[in-house]
Amino acid sequence: MNKLFIEDLYTLKGYTPGDQPTGKIIKLNTNENPYPPSPKILKSISKILKTGLLRKYPNPISDELRIEIAKQNKIKKENVLVVNGSDEGLAILFRACLKKESTLIMPDPTYSLYSVLASLCFTNTRLVKIPLLSDFHLDFETLMQQKGDLLAFATPNAPTGIIESKDKLIQLISNFSNAVLCDEAYIDFAPKNSSLIPEIKNFKNLFISRTFSKSYSLAGLRVGYIISNEENIAELLKIKDSYNLGMLEQKIALEAFKDQKYLSKTVSKITNSRKKLTGKLSKKGFQVLESNTNFLFAKPPSPYKADELFEYLKSKKIFIRYFKDTLTKDYIRISIGLEKENKKLLKEIFAFCKL
């Protein structure tokens, strides 16, 4: 029997998503939003469900949603590619940019999917990972010297939660001669006007990715979008699956997107909880990075170890995230939960740390 698949596939390691434990637990490990999505989504799909409309093919390019996204961002619908979760958007962009022996530049650490997506292109792409500085900021000096086919970073970054100054990011983009992915998955939790979307007018090489999974409380839906100049989007459209989004996703995302009031309310609740949680942990000697996201990245006070705290919380059925790489091994990442979950979390953290 011949080998059925290309050689690179057999040696490939797939992406491992964060644990999805179920049961009576407190789940603060995958940066899900603790609040439900806009209540308006329910009504929006009842017509589709009751009239049997699902028997028909959906709009192949999610046109209604695309138009609404464009309107709100004061861009054209041709600047928007709606995707089956921003992960699909990233996959499409990587496949469009990476050819044989390409170079992908990225900070380290950042969203771990980037390197997986590069390997999935089967192009033997060279990964150049630029370590964060010791204060967890991007190393702009080194990044500015890089040449490659794609530069990918998240703003705010994960798992640190740090956002860089817009000026510096713009300088980095204008300095890079090929495609730049700016992943804004958490941007709704950052200060107003942090987004680089207005810059697509100025930089033809800029791609912004967004998701409904975090601020819109719709991780279970799988909707995201890519924003770039219209020639770029026209090319990327060729790669997406013919009907990449179902009817229900298109409709639910549209309603959630229109309900900006609800979004603001949920985001406020989370940023308030974030402030409280940061304050309480800091007061007890935790080193907490300034978060611009719906999670905290924090280092327990000496002599307590991050990995031991992680394991202890797990034993108490509180799931957070721990990354054992050199730069992150002393830190834990905690998604902001409901107020009562945050309280339970603090109680257990302080019990472990004898604070």
Place this chain on the structure above:
Amino acid sequence: MNKLFIEDLYTLKGYTPGDQPTGKIIKLNTNENPYPPSPKILKSISKILKTGLLRKYPNPISDELRIEIAKQNKIKKENVLVVNGSDEGLAILFRACLKKESTLIMPDPTYSLYSVLASLCFTNTRLVKIPLLSDFHLDFETLMQQKGDLLAFATPNAPTGIIESKDKLIQLISNFSNAVLCDEAYIDFAPKNSSLIPEIKNFKNLFISRTFSKSYSLAGLRVGYIISNEENIAELLKIKDSYNLGMLEQKIALEAFKDQKYLSKTVSKITNSRKKLTGKLSKKGFQVLESNTNFLFAKPPSPYKADELFEYLKSKKIFIRYFKDTLTKDYIRISIGLEKENKKLLKEIFAFCKL
């Protein structure tokens, strides 16, 4: 400014899905099911919608649905890959099989997406298209002589609706030394026991694709699956997007799949209409191929031309499909509609043909 994307993308032509006209029309052009999906799906998702569960990530491998599909087919869940519409399944398989300068063998005509997916692999894959015989059956003699990295065909075939004998197909699969895709999108409309799923035990190179878009009336949902031996599925799983299916899709497809009684009822209605429609067209001199699908492929009696009939029906707001290639140019493809739609269709066809 450098070119941002790989050279092959710029020259690529994307896939054009069938027209999706709206308004007061009769839509018989994309083989959608005229009947609504199982009424049970409504109840199944109300819990997800009412409890705000959509805020959480879905199961990454659609495990519940996978188990149910396996159970009903008397195979293991490890034999099943659930995908975001069978198109995603095909895309994954093509990317897994096609390396630089690979060869893809396919009958001609068949589902036109195959060649698009091959070009989307950016591997400069050689397409070997084996024309159907003049009776629209597969040219087994020629197919048996081919060598390549992937052999792809649909059973029943589109746009002909013809199904080949199981023995001949098995001989073809056993003779081919690399991967074979057997696309069973329409198999539920074919005689019982036509599926090649039981053969995955015997052939390690066999991949079956299935969809919920046709017989289950869920084209708007985007769910399909690939069945193969478990080592193959484990490799393909590495390629799929981390969370390729949303929660609602998983649940709705599961409920629809469990409701086999409803499926049988809908399929019976369609096969009955198919028989009636075939009879009436044949009696008036149309040459109608024996359909095993939810569509007919038919040649108008002389002197009437297929393309003119197509245009005439369009002017009457009845949308069917016409393919102007050499082998198909004398035929029209008609999706089976509701009884009243079929009647209106016949009336207009007979008016045009003065029958």
